[in-house]
Amino acid sequence: MKKHFLLALLISLACCGVYAQQTFPFANEVKQFQHQDSLNFPKPGGTLFIGSSSIRRWTDMEQRFPGAPLINRGLGGTEIGQWVSYYVPYVVTPYKPAKIFIYVGDNDLAKGKTAQYVADQFSLLWQMIREKLPDAAIYFMAIKKSPARWQAYDKVDMANQIIKAITTTKTKTYFVDTATPILKAGTTLPDSALFVQDMVHFNSKGYDKWEALLKPLLK
Template sequence: MAMQSQSGFDHPITLPHGAPASCRPLNAPAAFSLVVAGLLAVFVNASPELCAQEKNISESSRNATEPELKGILSPADRGKAIARWEKEIARLERLDRTHDDPENAVMLMGSSSIRLWEDAAEMLAPYPIIRRGYGGARYSDLVVFAKRLVSPHEYRALVVFVANDITGSNADRPVDAVRKMVLHVIAVSQEHQPDAPVLLVEVTPTPSRWGVWPQIRELNAMMREIALTHPGVSFVSTAQYYLDDQDVARPELFRQDQLHQNEPGYQIWADIIRRRLDEVLGGATPPATASAKSSSQQEVSGAAIEGK
């Protein structure tokens, strides 16, 4: 049986005698719809496998997996951290690909006080610096991204400053919960570079968060205890230098937001951290050659400031 031209086919098509209607050619719109439906069916059937592969890549080789964070961070909170910070972590990874690290570097990792420290390389000289900070970081998201942040780098020491786990908000976590997260970050670094000491920098007293300073002191005491009981970990005590004679935070050491340090504040930080590095490393090695510029000098501005 020859099909008529309205079938939408360029050439007549002959069907066997008695062929059911479902076998008969469709008109052009119907044929197109059928093709599209078929392609969608193939995609839908394949997409779970493709999504599983993508999920496996992102969770096993880039971010800490749910099993790795069992007892430390819930799957729901892990997902929230990835959703909120993925773009910022990816930005730092692009920096890893486009800039060479200096030799014998000290890596600075943490929240926006690290990210905003644009003069870190100069202030901490002669220690070459790798700077990887993102504004608003908490240990509850750093545990997810720690491996991504440290594994591309070789460093003599890792300096960590994270100041947003206790801010007076509903998102604050108990000190015992943060302790597990701090230990996880330390373990990630020590697995990557067993001989590189980890320096935990004390959370600074600030005028904007003075109302929760007692709770922050408990957090600092916890980190000090970790340093005293875990080999390869040191505590960098800084708070006393940011308090006046009345044991109140010194506003002149902070920017207008009374949260982030200004240049005089950073200079105090640099002097303390450098001295601690001298103690744990036995002194600085000669700076890297001029051709290997510090990533701290090269880092571009990140996302808007969120937290300390």
């Protein structure tokens, strides 16, 4: 069954060529995930991380959480609306994870989307996941403030507040405050020492902060 599913996806994406890349964002990256799965499909009951580049670039995740059955399916540059429109059937539900950690919304806000839009899309994403994976625990990782995206700070705070409120109304759904630990002590501004040169993505010190926060949740 899994082989048939993977074959159908690969054929459908490959046959469309450039057109598929235009209508199905990051199609090549999704095909790479499916190729990995065809060689070694993750066992059900693992912990799935999905989202944008902050997840994709966390390349030492398995080393930081030894023993945890992790699946990293970050797609760099993705927006939350794209996860709703495209990716759930391909890189979420097939794995039947016990836990799903979501980090997305950062790019939406930077591109001018409103906090309410991001929150509404999270509700849709939650519903799609819950319909297929009724027993999975869903964790929304708070959107971080990045030094290079200071214009979106107010929207980041608002989106996190709205989504946190939404999670309190859902079963087995949790808001993880991954935003506060990266702020300078006593301020509402991000610590630039935790970011690489582009001031958008974490360096190892930034991921240290997330590791300390998430480790108890991955036991």
